[in-house]
Amino acid sequence: RWNKNNTPLHCLAHALNPKYYSEQWLNEDPTRVPPHKDMEINQERTKCIRKYFPNLEERNKVNMEYMEFVGKNGDFRDFDSIENRYAMDPKAWWVLHGACAPMLQTIALRLLAQPSSSSCAERNWSTYSFVHSMKRNKMTPKRAEDLVYIHSNLRLLSRKSPQYTQGETKMWDIGGDAFDSLDDIGVLEVASLSLDEPEIESIVFLDEVD
Numbered sequence: 001r002w003n004k005n006n007t008p009l010h011c012l013a014h015a016l017n018p019k020y021y022s023e024q025w026l027n028e029d030p031t032r033v034p035p036h037k038d039m040e041i042n043q044e045r046t047k048c049i050r051k052y053f054p055n056l057e058e059r060n061k062v063n064m065e066y067m068e069f070v071g072k073n074g075d076f077r078d079f080d081s082i083e084n085r086y087a088m089d090p091k092a093w094w095v096l097h098g099a100c101a102p103m104l105q106t107i108a109l110r111l112l113a114q115p116s117s118s119s120c121a122e123r124n125w126s127t128y129s130f131v132h133s134m135k136r137n138k139m140t141p142k143r144a145e146d147l148v149y150i151h152s153n154l155r156l157l158s159r160k161s162p163q164y165t166q167g168e169t170k171m172w173d174i175g176g177d178a179f180d181s182l183d184d185i186g187v188l189e190v191a192s193l194s195l196d197e198p199e200i201e202s203i204v205f206l207d208e209v210d
Helices: 008-013 025-028 040-053 056-071 078-089 090-097 102-112 120-133 141-158 170-174 186-190
Strands: none
Touching: 008 040, 008 102, 025 078, 040 056, 056 102, 078 090, 090 102, 120 186
16 A cells, blocks of 8 residues: 555655654654655655756755755744644644745645545445456456556546547446446447457367268
């Protein structure tokens, strides 16, 4: 799960959560370290910042703001700013105490305002139940995972095609994963969701007896 969700955006959001720099949170578990001391999180955060700010001058500014935030320097040294890191909602904290780092504040508010949702995972479960049906129940987990990946990406690609809002291919998006089979779904009925080589029927040749 960590490997699938460990993305640069997730790591940047984690690094901008003031709670994870508070003494109260760090003291709850001796193995905890602030995000800027976690090598993996720090590397992914750097990737995200580099992509978000391709201009070197802007990137240097936001890195300086991050350094002030992490080190509790400048206006971040304020008593309320430090005390509120643990108990206050992260978004509210940035609204209240982040004005001294405008570039970092803008990113933090965008990332930390994103609502948590399990819809993406539920979509994968739904797709998996479509792929691993009664007729296709002998697949290995790796093969099923590959098919879910292909199925999900075909769905995304279909949204860019001109046929997305017309013709038989509308069924691809409207029907979703609710089909029990590939019958009667237009052009998709020629597609096969199997990665196996086709089986060749064995034929027994009998010598004809005169």
